Amino acid sequence: MGRTVDEPAAPPRAGRGIGLLLLAGLVGVPVSAAAFLFLALLHRMTAFVWEDLPGDLGLDPLPWWWPVPWLLAGGLLAGTAISRLPGRGGHVPIDGLSAAPVPPKHLPGVLLAALGALPLGAVLGPEAPLMAVGGATALLLTRRWTPDARSPEAAVVGTAGAAAAVSVIFGSPLVAGVFILEAAAASGAKAVRAVLPCLLAAGVGAIVFTGLGDWTGLPVASLSLPGLDAASLHATDLLWTVPAAAVIALGMREVRALGRRLAPVAERRPMAMALTAVAVTAVCAAAYTLLTGRPPVEVLLSGQDSLAELSADPASLTAWALVAMIACKGLAYAVSLAALRGGPIFPAVFLGAAAGVLLSALPGFGAVPALAAGMAAATAAVMPLPVSAAVLVTLLLGADAAATAPVVIAAVVVATAAGRVLDRPRPAEAAP
Template sequence: MDEQAETGRAPAAGGPYLRLLLLAGLVGVPVSAVAFAFLALLHWLTAFVWEDLPAELGLDPLPWWWPAPWLLVGGLLVGVAITRLPGRGGHVPVRGLSADPVPPSQLPGVLLAALGGLPLGAVLGPEAPLMAVGGATALLLVRPWVRGPGTPAEAVLGTSGSAAAVSVIFGSPLVAGVFILEAAGSSGAKAVRVVLPCLLAAGVGALVFTGLGDWTGLPVSSLSLPGLAPASLHLTDLLWTVPAAIAIAVGVKQVHVLGGRLAPVAERRPMSMAMAAVAVTAVCAGAYTLLTGRSPVDVLLSGQDSLAELSRDPDSVSAWALVAMLVFKGLAYAVSLAALRGGPIFPGVFLGAAAGVLLDGLPGFGAVPALAAGMAAATAAVLPLPVSAAILVTLLLGADAAAMTPVVLIAVVVAFATGRVLDRPRGKTAAAVAA
């Protein structure tokens, strides 16, 4: 990389930087193909375990005990990845998401932990392993064209690979690009030198994902909210947003505090804690089904599909079921954050959405504003990157985005500030949580 880029100044529009941009765009194509295959396999495994196989066995609705054997297998596979393979299965989710590329040698452990845990019931999302797959694949591809391992150019291209890999899963390549850039900036990286490569790779990745989806017909879904009714904003919605954001941020932070307290134990005894985490998750899912009569899937997995169902028909879930969902999924989320492997964002967004649906019964608090406030507050609490959180939730709202932007921004700021206040007594900073 040229001297200007390495010192953080605006890079020259020629020479080595143009070569870096070209490599980022070219690498985005094969990286996106690999990421597409990973997501398609993840989707197929999830559908097989929770839809296809139960339907063939005549288990409709799913019985309370169905998650237990699958979760135990998943815990064993994650434990093997952590204890037996390089890289300990990838990033520990309670520590947030890292924009640093994963070395290719750690890719087998990341894949085993992700494909063994996520489709079998772990309450985590696909974003962290997907970023690892993209970054590691990019590093493998660019090694013949960079001067050596550990160079700034290699780091930028690895980060661009992560952006390309997650360009669709967040619902928009713009979210992926901004998220990568904000995460890199919060960890001390020179954001100037990665702006254009990451945005280019994310755009190329979105095109490849779309083309592969149309060509293969394989479903690779992104985080989305279909079926939201057109909504308007009132003063009472804004007034309710502040206390709602504080309450949701406090609740989500407590989940992360529990995960943080369990993480050191999981570090010392990874296999035991992985099995304990899946056992707790199975108990939570079974108890939820026995108490509410609803599917245990409400408590399991990333919440991506459940979020779409909740947005389509929020009245289908009673207040009692929502409370039980928040309690049981929150507990399963905490132990998964500490002992399993995956991304922390998707379950947090779902918990915020469920809390928002629960709060829309407050006088003067509309359903869509409450949903928007809940998701924004939870996302800002889980992901202490406020710009990324605001853009992600705003784009999720689709046609309601323009009307709900004030609610989203207020909720993000209030939740982010609340999180900083809650972190201060423990000596943490937002940068440390995002590292």
């Protein structure tokens, strides 16, 4: 399983620690403003394509063919950014989520690939390009103090910018802080000292981000689960969590395995694979609508809005609709991971939630514990940083966090252990 976060560079000298801490705090203000503008534009484009324009044309419900032209346009824009602009459109999502600073000259390609594909139907989240925007903006603003982009100081400032940008989209700056901390701890004890500027930048970014939202009134929402019923945990919930988490982790592993097999082809022929990915996504969305009668948008996009609807009314989808949704969105997610640009976490959380709702039909498996177990297992399978996965899902559950914490922890442990066992090379493979 690939890394989820590229480890920050070695920490700067201790004498410059205070200066870098102050610089990271100052950087959090403009970086969060840039991130807010990016997310506001992304939200506005998404709403126009999937809500406003169909409503003006009287297309209610949304027909199966509606995603086709938009996805093809998104594939062309993303393919152009990947094949022709510096930086190849940003980090490849099949490799995980990278906090490594992005050079400012790569920013146009990142923006074109993200704004071209994400609002037009790509099954990826905004977290990866958002981190790239934050890191590149931080390096651009602090070029006077960190002229060498390869220095430890520049690496810390860039990573702090990424943390500030992504602090709110996960629902809390705490997730961004734990995310960076766990990745840094995995790279060595010295790198942990570079986490403090990231925590400060994330906190400042969250404050500014919230203030901009209140001031402008723009609906830039974070990943959230409104409308959950009050949860009560029983022994049967914990018993079902173990096999459920293992099955979901195995399913997510197969999705990622398909993406990894397609990634080398996408590396050689980026435009052709980008168009292939959006074509497969369009077919999946159309098939889902024709098979279930439900809107194709449930298979498209990151799943952020659909997750809120699913958690508010899980009984609105039949078992057949859930199976079709998981299969179609899972396939679209796999090809998007290989050929397009965006974040891998949001769709994984949604797929895990859908699998949890489906498994809640098992006797003695409550709806909210099953939802929590599904999200935790899928997130841990895609983001192999178990503490970060557990914190993210726990904060998502809000008032139910305390009641479902044992289920979340058990699902994360099972999914992480299952992934390590499945990825362990066989003796015949390890011998050479």
